[in-house]
Amino acid sequence: MTDAIGCPLDVTDPTGLPLPPGDLGLPYVGETLHFGRDPHRFVAERRARYGDVFKTHLLGAPTVFLLDEGGNGWIFRGEGDYLENHWNPTTRRLLGGSCTAMLVGEEHTRRRRLLMPQFRHSAMSAFAPTFLRLAAAHYERWAAAGEPVTLIPANQKLVFELIVALLLGDDPSVDVAYLSRHFRLWTAGLAAVPVNLPITTYGRALRANRKLRAAISGIVRRREGLREQPPDLLGAILSIRDEDGRPLAHDEVVDEAHNQLFAGHDTTVTVMTNLMLQLAQRPDALARARAEASMLDSAADLEALRRLPYLNAVLDESMRAVTPVIGSFRVMRRDAVYRGYRIPAGWTVRLEIAGTHENGRVWPDPARFDPDRWLDEAKRPPHSYIPFGGGPRICLGANFAQAEMRVMLALLLRDYQWELEPGQDLRYRHIPFPRPRSGVRVRFGRQ
Numbered sequence: 001m002t003d004a005i006g007c008p009l010d011v012t013d014p015t016g017l018p019l020p021p022g023d024l025g026l027p028y029v030g031e032t033l034h035f036g037r038d039p040h041r042f043v044a045e046r047r048a049r050y051g052d053v054f055k056t057h058l059l060g061a062p063t064v065f066l067l068d069e070g071g072n073g074w075i076f077r078g079e080g081d082y083l084e085n086h087w088n089p090t091t092r093r094l095l096g097g098s099c100t101a102m103l104v105g106e107e108h109t110r111r112r113r114l115l116m117p118q119f120r121h122s123a124m125s126a127f128a129p130t131f132l133r134l135a136a137a138h139y140e141r142w143a144a145a146g147e148p149v150t151l152i153p154a155n156q157k158l159v160f161e162l163i164v165a166l167l168l169g170d171d172p173s174v175d176v177a178y179l180s181r182h183f184r185l186w187t188a189g190l191a192a193v194p195v196n197l198p199i200t201t202y203g204r205a206l207r208a209n210r211k212l213r214a215a216i217s218g219i220v221r222r223r224e225g226l227r228e229q230p231p232d233l234l235g236a237i238l239s240i241r242d243e244d245g246r247p248l249a250h251d252e253v254v255d256e257a258h259n260q261l262f263a264g265h266d267t268t269v270t271v272m273t274n275l276m277l278q279l280a281q282r283p284d285a286l287a288r289a290r291a292e293a294s295m296l297d298s299a300a301d302l303e304a305l306r307r308l309p310y311l312n313a314v315l316d317e318s319m320r321a322v323t324p325v326i327g328s329f330r331v332m333r334r335d336a337v338y339r340g341y342r343i344p345a346g347w348t349v350r351l352e353i354a355g356t357h358e359n360g361r362v363w364p365d366p367a368r369f370d371p372d373r374w375l376d377e378a379k380r381p382p383h384s385y386i387p388f389g390g391g392p393r394i395c396l397g398a399n400f401a402q403a404e405m406r407v408m409l410a411l412l413l414r415d416y417q418w419e420l421e422p423g424q425d426l427r428y429r430h431i432p433f434p435r436p437r438s439g440v441r442v443r444f445g446r447q
């Protein structure tokens with residue numbers, strides 16, 4: 001098979017083919033510091049210098065970046081064959097090793113197959129009234145606060161309640177505030193220097209994680225005794241059986257539940273915050289989206305929401321212009337070839353989601369937030385828009401995320417207004433999630 005410019009996409013014998021161009025940087029640290037300072041600039045500079053395939057050295061491993069949609073397809077097709085998922089040891093330690101995101105091969109495929117029914121689009125309408133109820137309660141509190149609202153922490157509280165509702169249903173015995181507090185301390189450790197001392201962020205994260213896991217473990221124990229599981233995600237996890245009819249071990253259930261909380265939280269918080277910022281900065285787009293949302297009978301009608309062209313264009317464009325998960329890593333299981341370059345076994349490969357969305361060939365003037373680009377009928381190449389990844393590891397919660405974000409956005413547009421507070425620092429920090437430094441302070445009220 002060849003790509004659009006006639007290079008072999010995969011050949012059986014890569015021996016003798018060149019490595020991608022690029023610089024491995026300093027011994028051990030490689031170019032990690034450059035990447036960490038500004039991953040977008042890192043990619044843009046190397047794209048200009050080397051093109052869409054280059055090598056570097058990040059986090060202790062030689063790494064190849066693939067920046068075009070063909071490279072994304074190559075990564076998605078290679079899962080379980082020439083490459084597999086890869087997490088750095090620090091994140092692995094914080095996430096636990098037996099959840100969907102960590103599994104590979106047959107075990108990963110089986111776990112996904114068993115959890116999938118819980119995440120189908122058709123299963124989402126059961127959650128829509130809960131999305132609406134929880135979001136409305138939070139927005140009413142923001143409106144009544146009488147002082148500016150900082151969107152990052154405010155959205156964190158709201159979105160945590162939404163993901164707990166998916167995972168645990170409406171269980172009144174669950175102390176959501178306790179879970180939320182320890183969850184926040186734990187996730188702060190994901191971007192911290194991994195030094196485990198009582199005073200370090202990482203040390204605090206490990207302690208909070210133990211408490212969080214103990215609380216989840218207690219909830220799981222109570223549920224393990226039930227003859228019939230409630231129709232929530234934990235129920236689905238507890239109903240998983242292997243080919244010999246055995247359920248997951250207790251710790252595996254805790255890992256999976258814990259990981260779903262993580263995967264479904266900061267991602268959505270990032271999108272909702274950036275979306276509100278982008279709309280506040282573009283009153284024309286806000287007015288058009290409002291006009292569309294005002295036609296809805298209910299902001300919880302998922303089928304009607306799916307059919308609103310401008311609202312969905314705003315959401316897609318928000319995640320394109322400020323990509324919430326900027327990328328992830330795979331590790332090569334054997335030598336393979338992309339665009340005539342050999343990518344050796346043991347090297348890391350970067351799925352560069354933000355770089356894909358910033359490719360000016362597919363997205364003219366990529367830095368501009370422009371929902372109109374979604375309204376033309378032009379066909380875009382496959383894998384050129386991948387906020388939820390793709391292939392066998394595509395985001396398991398994509399339908400849930402889209403449903404909850406559409407409901408929140410429709411409600412905001414229909415019933416509320418917000419304005420940016422002057423004098424705040426809206427420059428972005430990119431890691432672990434792209435968010436403005438100020439946390440985005442707004443004056444928020446009813447329309």
Ligand code: HEM
Nearest residue numbers: 101263264267268324325328387388389393395396397401
């Ligand atoms: C706007 C919100 C979200 C975004 C942008 C997002 C993005 C992503 C991306 C890019 C991946 C794939 C990473 C890779 O290929 O290495 C992923 C995987 C995953 N996501 Fe999401 N996600 C979101 C919300 C959610 C929610 C709400 C849940 C669960 C309730 C969830 C659960 C997962 C899981 C379990 C995986 C791992 C899948 C696997 O490895 O098979 N995500 N997500």
